[in-house]
Amino acid sequence: MPNKPVQPASQVATQHEAHTLESIIAAVGQKILDKEGAIKTVIASLIAGGHVLLEDLPGLGKTTLATAVSQVFGMDFKRIQLTSDMMPSDVLGVSIYDAKSQTFSYHKGPIFTQFLLADELNRATPKTQSALLEAMAESQVSMDGQTHRLDPVFFVMATQNPIDEAGTYALPQSQLDRFLVSLSLGYPDQNNERQLYSADYLSRFDEPIAALSSPTQLLQWREQCRQVHASDEVLDYLQLLIHKTRNHSEIHQGLSPRAGLSLFRLAQSFAFMDRRDFITPADLQQAFFPVCRHRLVTHDGRLAAELIHNILDDTPVI
């Protein structure tokens, strides 16, 4: 009897969409070599509707990644370089008195875009930081009693330089929580670094990537992504992971319920990208590290990377 494979039933991301998603990842991968995991996380976060915090040394491709992603989705791209003398109005915009019409008119700031790269976020003063983060959380800017909605696909990729700390204002834990994920690209490995210097790569480096998707499609995907199902068993596992972060003797503070929700959303997004309409434990495992990376610190304030992996290892899925 021929073994007729049973096709997995419903699939939210159709073959076509999945094909698009794969080619999107591949296209960005042409620019950022050997960082498929990071690219996937950024795109998953974009689909989940969350913002990304990149922590890296200068020159490791943060900006390249940002432009590549914005181009491949055909999004408006703006970049602000944050400095300590920046005011909230430099980000949000300002109301100016128009003598002719004798009214105040609002001049939109750089935040009114689809893809915002906020470079060196920790250089801005807390006042400016919180103005930006508040706008990110509420998707709107309130000024002079008027509310201006941000673009529906509004997405922020903020960067921080972890080494050069002089004259910076470290983001408090409550503000860090507004970023869905945080990640670090790190150095490429030897072979890939070689490729960087190849004529082939250099020639296509300055070419913009053709848009493979659109903000409209992105919004559709976001909607579909929210429908991804989580079974009770998966929720148990999710809760167990969160619980372990709270009861770990070396971790200063465990995940908040908001962080738990972030973990859930990102796992949904990973499942969606993998053409499934249900979450599996592996989605949660994949989402766990980027969600925890900026949220969990040890008691002396260090990054708890090793502990996060330990928690994953210590929590069996059977």
Added chain:
Amino acid sequence: MARIQSQLSMKQLFWITFAVVLAVLPQLYRLPIWFLPMALMVISYRFYAQINHIKKAWNTLLMFLALLVLVLIIFSQGLTLSREISVTILISMAVLKLLETYTMRDALLVVMLCYFVTMTRFLYSQDLLLIFYLLGSAFITTHALSVLNYEKSARWFDRQQIKSTAASLSLAVPFAILFFLVFPRLGSPIWGSPDFFGEGKTGISDTMSPGSIIELFMDDSPAFRVTFDDGVVPPNAQLYWRGPVLWHFDGRTWSRQKHNSLRQTMRQYGDAETIAYQIEQENTGQNYMFSLDYVTDSAGKGFLLPDSTLYSMTTINQLRHYELKSVLLERFYQDLSDHNRRLLLTYPANQNQRTLALIRQWQAEDPNPLAVVNRALQKFNQEDFYYSFTPPPLEGEVIDEFLFESRRGFCEHYASTFTIMMRMAGIPARVVTGYQGGIDNGEYLLVKQSDAHAWSEVYIEPAQGSGYWMRIDPTSMVAPERVESGSQNIMTEKRHWIDFEWLRDTKESLDKYRYQWNQWVRDFNVSKQEALFKAIGFEYRDGKTLALLMMAILLFTALLTLIPMWWLKRQRHHTLQRLYLQLVRTIKHNPALYDQHRKGIEHLTAEIIKTYPESEPRMQHFLALYLQARYSKQAPKKQQLLQHLQKTLNQIKPILQASKAP
């Protein structure tokens, strides 16, 4: 393995420390003085370390600390094999263990120690109230164990979890009762025997010096309980419970005569009315039994000393029951040997000259012994003598000082003084100690330590006829109410700072429950156990049969618990999980791969494909179906899907196992 090494959370530390504190607390009163500060220091350091994430101290330092404490214990309690010192070492080490308790492994050890420490309290008392406390302590220990194993929530006091602890403990109750009933009992428990280590004498002793009965007067704990067979309690003034009789006086302390003969209690006293009663005596660590004068029958449980005190051949180390018959006699006819007469007339020479002069004067006025007795009693009755439990201390010539100066004293002062006065007058006399009175609570007569009393006995030899002993209670001349209504009721002052009437009343009414407790639990001895077995038709001759029965019960119990557990465990993994475990078992021959199974099927599949590339298509297929079946919202045609999964798995198995050989 990993779990046993995992670090303790603050909550877990809190619960095990709480368990230790509760287990140690009831023994605090008998631990050396340095123990409390040491324990407080250990506990506060441990919490300080937990809060500030200080790593475990060096093992050498801990070892040194343990040795130091050991030396301290030996220094304060002496280097002997005693229950006292063993328990102190156990408790101290349990507390010190907290210092190195950072992981699950040590925490489990501490919890086990807690159970053991809780148990050791029973070596000192098996009182009813204590049981409640120790049950509470065991409950907290069990809860600590539960928190160590599984935290239901991050809350410190999780009502749900406390409930589940209660549920698990209540499961143990039937087994506890069963074991209580059938566990082989020793005739006399060696571990509980105060005499084994030469400790723990309580109650009336066989010496008496000023102050020793006052000490007992402060103690409200029960000495013994009496039930009268005909239900009629004789009047209080007749309830003289005879204990040790004291012959020798060294100027300050009275002590007993060492007898070398005991006699059976088989005597006829003509037509005197016999009183039959039963006594339930608390353990004293001594051999004296208490009885009304004079015992005619002790049902073989005791023998009489020549001075008419009932004496047990074995030390009373646990609650003891005996049935007695007595006659209440005013005169007890008995011969007195010359040797004994000489002993009973001895008093410290060249002391108490003023008393001696007074006696000589009385004798000159009327030489009749009874007249002297009456003169002495009249003196106590009519002159300024006071009954007090806070008498001024006596120094030097005790008798003179008491009779002419202080004139304030407790029964022991009056009995002692009176007896010496009689001896000075040439009347053989001795001091009898024991208890007087008791509280009739309807069911039984409760005699407390505070009812301890001392009185005199004089030997009268009339001109014609034989000599007889007569009980004289000089205290009754000073304070007649003492004999009629008990010592506590006539005192207006408090004995100590927590001496309230309502508290005494509560204690007395509680004693009824204690009595029931004694009847049903503490007094469940070998013979009662035998009777129980006989009642259910099982007669045993020796311990071997009983041991076999125990084994059978244990085995049965184990099966009773293990089978449902095994069954539940099977149930917990549903069909899909079992499929996964099947897959896991097929790669058991590859330990590195096998270890990955905890991370879930997706991870394991990736690893399997890496090791056995030829399995990739089937593995991927299996994985996709499996995930679909287990995690998706609506799994279609589940039964069919499961069959297909099983089939795919069967195809995968040979691939994975074939590669086993090389």
